Amino acid sequence: MTPEDAIAAAAAEYSNWGRWGGGDVLGTINFIDETKRRQGAACARTGVSFSLAQRFDMNGPQKGWRRRTNPVHTMLDTGMDAVHGDQGFPHGFGGADDVIAMPLQCSTQWDGLGHIFDHGRAWNGRPADRVVTGEGDQVTGIEHMAAPVAGRGVLLDVGRVFGGGELPDGFAITEEHLNATAEAHGVAVGRGDIVCVRTGQLSRVRREGWGDYAGGPAPGLSFWSAGWLHRTEIAAVATDTWGFEVRPNEFEGAFQPLHQVVIPHIGLLVGEMWDLDALAAHCADDGVYEFFLAAAPLPITGAVGSPVNPLAIK
Amino acid sequence: MTPEDAIAAAAAEYSNWGRWGGGDVLGTINFIDETKRRQGAACARTGVSFSLAQRFDMNGPQKGWRRRTNPVHTMLDTGMDAVHGDQGFPHGFGGADDVIAMPLQCSTQWDGLGHIFDHGRAWNGRPADRVVTGEGDQVTGIEHMAAPVAGRGVLLDVGRVFGGGELPDGFAITEEHLNATAEAHGVAVGRGDIVCVRTGQLSRVRREGWGDYAGGPAPGLSFWSAGWLHRTEIAAVATDTWGFEVRPNEFEGAFQPLHQVVIPHIGLLVGEMWDLDALAAHCADDGVYEFFLAAAPLPITGAVGSPVNPLAIK
Amino acid sequence: MTPEDAIAAAAAEYSNWGRWGGGDVLGTINFIDETKRRQGAACARTGVSFSLAQRFDMNGPQKGWRRRTNPVHTMLDTGMDAVHGDQGFPHGFGGADDVIAMPLQCSTQWDGLGHIFDHGRAWNGRPADRVVTGEGDQVTGIEHMAAPVAGRGVLLDVGRVFGGGELPDGFAITEEHLNATAEAHGVAVGRGDIVCVRTGQLSRVRREGWGDYAGGPAPGLSFWSAGWLHRTEIAAVATDTWGFEVRPNEFEGAFQPLHQVVIPHIGLLVGEMWDLDALAAHCADDGVYEFFLAAAPLPITGAVGSPVNPLAIK
Amino acid sequence: MTPEDAIAAAAAEYSNWGRWGGGDVLGTINFIDETKRRQGAACARTGVSFSLAQRFDMNGPQKGWRRRTNPVHTMLDTGMDAVHGDQGFPHGFGGADDVIAMPLQCSTQWDGLGHIFDHGRAWNGRPADRVVTGEGDQVTGIEHMAAPVAGRGVLLDVGRVFGGGELPDGFAITEEHLNATAEAHGVAVGRGDIVCVRTGQLSRVRREGWGDYAGGPAPGLSFWSAGWLHRTEIAAVATDTWGFEVRPNEFEGAFQPLHQVVIPHIGLLVGEMWDLDALAAHCADDGVYEFFLAAAPLPITGAVGSPVNPLAIK
Secondary structure, three states, rough: OOOOHHHHHHHOOOOOOOOOOOOOOHHHHOOOOOOHHHHHHHHOOOOOEEEEOOEOOOOOOOOOOHHOOOOOOEEOOOOOHHHHHHHHHHOOEEEEEEEEEEEEOOOOOEOOOOOOEEEEEEHHHOOOHEEEEEOOOOOOOHHHHHOOOOOEEEEEEEHHHHHHOOOOOOEEEEEEHHHHHHHHHHOOOOOOOEEEEEEOHHHHHHHHHHOOOOOOEEEEEEEEEEHHHHHHOOOOEEOOOOEEEOOOOOOOOOOHHHHHHHHHHHHHEEEEOOOOOOHHHHHHHOOOOEEEEEOOOOEEOOOEEEEOOOOEEE | OHHHHHHHHHHHHHOOOOOOOOOOOOOOHHOHHHHHHHHHHHHOOOOOEOOHHHHHOOOOOOOOOHHHHOOOEEEEEEHHHHHHHOOOOOOOEEEEEEEEEOOOOOOEEEEEEEEEEEOOOHHHOOEHHHHEEEEEEEEOHHHHHOOOEEEEEEEEEEHHHHHHOOOOOOOOOOOHHHHHHHHHOOOOOOOOOOOEEOOHHHHHHHOOOOOOOOOEEEOEEEOOOOOOHHOOOEEEEOOOOOOOOOOOOOHHHHHHHHHHHHHHHHOOOEEOOOHHHOOOOOOOOOOOOOOEEEEOOOOOOOOOOOEEEOOOOO | HHHHHHHHHHHOOEEEEEEEOOOOOOOOHHHHHHHHHHHHHHHHHHHHHHOOOOOEOOOOOOOOOOOOOOOOEEEOOOOHHHHOOOOOOOOOOOEOOOEEEEEEEOOOEEEOOEEEEEEEOOOOOOHHHEEEEEEEEEEOOHHHHHHEEEEEEEOOOOHHHOOOOOOOOOOOHHHHHHEEEHHHHHOOOOOOOOEEEEHHHHHHHHHHHOOOOOOOOOOOEHHHHHHHHEEEEEOEEEEEEOEEEEEEOOOOOOOOHHHHHHHHHOOOOOOOOOHHHHHHHHHHOOOOOEEEOOOOOOOOOOOEEEEEOOOOEO | OHHHHHHHHHHOOOOOOOOOOOOOOHHEEEEEEEEHHHHHHHHHOOOOOEOOOEEEOOOOOOOOOOHOOOOEEEEEHHHHHHHHHHOOOOOOEEOEEEEEEEEOOOEEEEEEEEEEOOOOOHHHOOOOHOOOOOEOOOOOOOOHOOOOOOOEEEEEEEEHHHOOOOOOOEEEOHHHHHHHHHHHHHHOOOOOEEEOOOOOHHHHHHHHOOOOOOOOEOEEEOOOHHHHHOOOOOOOEEEOOOOOEEEOOOOOOOOOOOHHHHHHHHHEEEEEEEOOHHHHHHHHHOOOOOOEEOOOOEEEOOOOOEOOOOOOOO
């Protein structure tokens, strides 16, 4: 089977086009209903909270691929201006203010539904060129996901179970690995869950330097996990890697073929560059791998992705 | 009493300097403990969720004051490039990507603890010029608040109770208004709560146009509410206005004197430009004014503020 | 004649498509040859120099139309950091550094040949969607004009000759006005010249406030001046207005129809928002309306416009 | 002699503080008078023109040092939007528009007088923290140099004369090298000239990859050339390297000590990352090493540097 045939077969078999009507803009986030959110909230048993975001600054992994830089944060006013300058405010008032310029997918992020296309088709079968124009995503912009993305999170620490903490680059995580990890953790993955898959790559690059974290070899989900991602009816999946799927990709000459199936065909929300380490350590300690997860994107009108600071509360 | 004397008196009376040790970087967010987060989660009774963020786009209120623009979102790649161009990807793969440039306080946001100073002093008494330099907030950067900001939210819809839906510009919300609103709602404000005060101004400008929403006349908290903000030991306060306090300010020639007390002296986290309308309508319907609130800032290293999409779940 | 017919007729009559070969990327800049540059340099008779650029800062005219903001200039390091902070440099060294974010056409600028299309055709008849993609202008990017744009400049101060200094908004400058102004000045316009047409609008908005300078009513070139712009074989034209042609446009419901003829069909380089006031005052004094003009765009790869600081030397 | 003593001695010996009055904002650009500009124009003998700028795009040398990125150029509208989308314009009109975000010193540039300080002092002896604040350079912003920077340029191709085309990294160009090169070229350097020193490093990195061009080892002017730079009364100096002076610097532990002398004390305008290769080839061919040079910075208010496209006309 050629790569294109494999992609086409998976696209056909796992398609959710039309499942939530022709006008749908949410994809698998539709699986997060009020019950699921209550169930998520019920996982906040002790109240301890974890940020699953990397820090947004120039010490990030981006090297300029497709014009992606690290975030550039600059000050408009500072405490120095307040103390040694003359800000022109009365009564001893002083202030600092700042700006940022960044690609929306430079660090911890959600891929919007308009981020990836298959043969010119976007989510729900729409023509990609009518969806994402120079003015942004006119149909499935990330702003539509402003409210719903909170519910039950599940951590699958495949790195710990199969890699002694860290999977090697190129390790393809299959359905079997996912199921075995869930079983080892004593946790069940269900419809509407947000599944966080830890590979351990982020721990490694933190220790050894970014290297080619942004686009180079990495552990990640196998192309062949698409069926699992579809069948489980999860709402979203997120990893601690740049691109969520294994790299090099499993087909010669391919580029992110799992993206090509899960975003436009399954309508799956995909998170990348999440920092799962502190949460994973806590889960390993108490043996509880479910939690409340709130991971609302910034509602940037027409965006095809968004930086996010996902909060996990156990 | 001169404005400066009033500010100094409030600063002295309500100071939390040293309350959480000399090294504190969280201020009143310290009031959010695990118990409070569990209590917050318990407020998620039906699972309905609300985004309290305005949309981030060029249709915002900013007009350039102190170099604040509306967010500029641009595309790096589009669906058009995928369909009609040649992105150079194999197997029918196509993608869209985007960037943003924006002031961190251009839309729905948290003021960081390094945002406002009083006579050259930042939160906890530190010299402002040692805290916020050209490289950003070296001590109390918003990244320190990545994990804790989730707990019990309370809506005080003062606009509804005292304004028939919308308070007029210049309306100063006092302790008495806050208490009476809480009583009318049948809700109690407690230590560690995140209090959302709705004035209704955002509803009005949505209907009538932004006008001078960014910095002009507005309803908002009275300078004299500082005692209430301190005594209640709330973790944070947020409004649907540009600047959270009433404008014009209550002292002639003053500029945001309540900020000058609550940020550097109380260490209070302040939210601005929140969109409380949908949540308020729901609360008015079911009479329940408490909810689970997750409002994690983006952990931008050294930032003195952050855009945020606060999620309220009832 | 309908607007579309008029545009089509002018496009057909004044087309330069193919004039410099199928691969041309320079348009009328081809008219600037070495002789013309020598002739320009010979106009530098006294050595006095004028910048024809407005200042690039937040006090500009942009109000957000099509996501155009004023330039946002921010500091990375400051003298305050050098003096009161710790920049980490040895031996008393200190430094300041800065960044800018701006639309390329926010202030004094050149329109690139990829800026405007007519019925999907770009300069020289190329399909616009093959020329300017999400990655920029792949064919006629402004970088191709890095070297040639210097030569003889001619000022036609129509504002002075026909408006007592300032033409009223809506004043359409025709061929007759242009010729009469040249005659009044005692200057001849020739092949390869860069013609600066002063309307005086910038003087007026400087005095009265920007108002709708960016896109509102303005004096400017008449649609019917297209023939003159073609016939004279000038290399470029620039005005002190936002959009170079008269506004409101002369056809009902039209949008910048002269652009639609001169950029894609004539291949004319168009400058906008130039500040011609100081130069005009000098020319009025000495009666000399020709000068050396160096107006090289920044060679931003793939850009469809460029900020520019045009230097006039008399 | 310690590095600090050497720097202090050079600063004292070559200081131009007060030379043009206490209010001066131009430094050695004062040496460019009208006569010099006429003399420059007279060098335009054939009319051939050269851009001395590198291209501004993501393929540049920056790697994030002190938050310096390569320029990020993005499109607001494209030819694709014009052809396949609906831009909402009448009569077949279509347009493309773009924005840029970039450090002002990311590519071919001028260092402003507010760029470098010595022991807290900026050009003309002013306190650095009163000159360059969070709002930019309040005194010597690059906008003050909008008009004067055009005159006689001289190329000293030290790379060709002493390096067979390219000097090795670490090669310190002394006064002797400069004089011998001028002699070899048969050109005299005089007061008010803009001197372009070609090392050949840019040719090498173009061939071999950027490597550490941005801040790493490089040929460049020796610290001990400060006297020559002062005595010759040149208006400006520019090189084809990142930092104009030799690297590693000649004092152990130093950082750009020649900058520390020439910018705050001499008031010298310094250009970096200029592309002198095409001009140098032409000069080698015809043996003429002088030319008309127009190198006006963009007048960005308060900027401590500016991108520039210097035009050389022979």
